[in-house]
Amino acid sequence: MTNATPRPSFLAAALLAWYPRHHRDLPWRHTRDPYAIWLSEVILQQTRVAQGLPYYETFLAAYPTVQALAAAPEAEVLRYWQGLGYYSRARNMHLTAQQVVAEYGGLFPSTYAGLLQLRGVGPYTAAAIASFAFDEAVAVLDGNVYRVLARVFGLHSDIAAPSSRKEFQALADQHIPSSTPADFNQAIMEFGAIQCTPVKPDCLFCPLQSQCWAFQHGQVALLPVKSKAKASRTRYFHYFVLRHGERTYLRERREKDIWQGLYDFAMTETTVPELPPAELLRHLDALGVQLDTSQAAEPSSAYRHVLSHQKLEARFHPMALSHPLPDTTLRDLGLRAYSADEIEALPKPKLIVNYCNQNI
Numbered sequence: 001m002t003n004a005t006p007r008p009s010f011l012a013a014a015l016l017a018w019y020p021r022h023h024r025d026l027p028w029r030h031t032r033d034p035y036a037i038w039l040s041e042v043i044l045q046q047t048r049v050a051q052g053l054p055y056y057e058t059f060l061a062a063y064p065t066v067q068a069l070a071a072a073p074e075a076e077v078l079r080y081w082q083g084l085g086y087y088s089r090a091r092n093m094h095l096t097a098q099q100v101v102a103e104y105g106g107l108f109p110s111t112y113a114g115l116l117q118l119r120g121v122g123p124y125t126a127a128a129i130a131s132f133a134f135d136e137a138v139a140v141l142d143g144n145v146y147r148v149l150a151r152v153f154g155l156h157s158d159i160a161a162p163s164s165r166k167e168f169q170a171l172a173d174q175h176i177p178s179s180t181p182a183d184f185n186q187a188i189m190e191f192g193a194i195q196c197t198p199v200k201p202d203c204l205f206c207p208l209q210s211q212c213w214a215f216q217h218g219q220v221a222l223l224p225v226k227s228k229a230k231a232s233r234t235r236y237f238h239y240f241v242l243r244h245g246e247r248t249y250l251r252e253r254r255e256k257d258i259w260q261g262l263y264d265f266a267m268t269e270t271t272v273p274e275l276p277p278a279e280l281l282r283h284l285d286a287l288g289v290q291l292d293t294s295q296a297a298e299p300s301s302a303y304r305h306v307l308s309h310q311k312l313e314a315r316f317h318p319m320a321l322s323h324p325l326p327d328t329t330l331r332d333l334g335l336r337a338y339s340a341d342e343i344e345a346l347p348k349p350k351l352i353v354n355y356c357n358q359n360i
């Protein structure tokens with residue numbers, strides 16, 4: 001009986017030979033610290049590397065340990081996150097850090113199964129931390145990996161369907177070498193990101209060309225199969241930029257909607273783009289803000305912002321108040337008056353930042 005190491009699969013052999021010559025040098029590839037790896041994975045979800053990199057560096061400088069992140073005020077964490085979008089990631093990240101400190105003594109669990117117990121940590125992030133920090137042979141599955149596997153092995157299952165995960169996971173787990181799981185995971189994700197790209201993959205100089213099902217069958221452009229996301233809807237926001245003297249009224253968004261925990265102005269939402277003056281006064285009246293039309297300036301032109309399943313179109317109505325808002329109105333609307341410097345320090349959605357940069 002021999003104890004020979006199993007031969008790496010053709011996929012692992014090709015990717016592990018390709019990776020050292022082609023990969024990008026990124027800071028989170030030089031660490032085994034599960035906290036730093038986790039941070040990079042959370043930041044890079046739905047974010048390009050070039051955009052996420054400065055955020056990773058900023059967060060690590062501001063919060064070098066999971067304890068530091070857990071102890072930070074939520075508004076500060078959201079302010080550092082400002083501009084990255086998908087703010088629930090930041091709120092969940094903050095809560096997970098608090099869980100790691102409170103329930104695990106500040107140490108991340110060291111196994112895939114243990115990591116999955118953490119709040120907001122799904123299979124992808126757990127696999128990334130388990131393999132990069134603790135050398136566990138569990139394959140990561142992100143969009144890049146799905147694409148490479150679908151093309152190389154000719155899988156036609158819809159990658160948007162949750163039922164496909166099992167099939168792809170089993171295939172990836174079959175090919176990950178137990179001796180170098182971290183390198184394999186890094187390699188397959190990087191290969192998908194820079195060689196086997198969604199559009200115009202570099203098939204001509206691809207080391208997998210002769211074994212790639214999609215290339216051999218002329219179906220590269222057809223794989224992976226991905227059903228369309230549901231059509232996005234347009235929402236029309238009308239912001240009331242209420243000002244008294246040098247101070248402007250903002251509120252923290254608490255409702256279960258987009259931008260929870262971020263700050264914006266009092267507002268109303270409609271199903272049509274325009275808000276005629278009579279309607280504007282009616283809405284203000286309903287909010288308990290008494291104005292006459294002479295205090296309202298022309299609304300801004302539309303500020304547009306695209307989120308994953310909705311398009312936003314916002315118009316801002318600046319209004320100079322002759323008296324501060326009464327306490328009851330402040331309480332009912334959750335508003336507070338802020339100076340320009342204080343507004344700058346608040347975490348705000350990109351759309352509000354754009355407006356404030358030009359007008360406050």
Ligand code: SF4
Nearest residue numbers: 196201203206212215
């Ligand atoms: S041959 Fe083309 S489609 Fe196939 S793995 Fe290489 S880059 Fe991807």
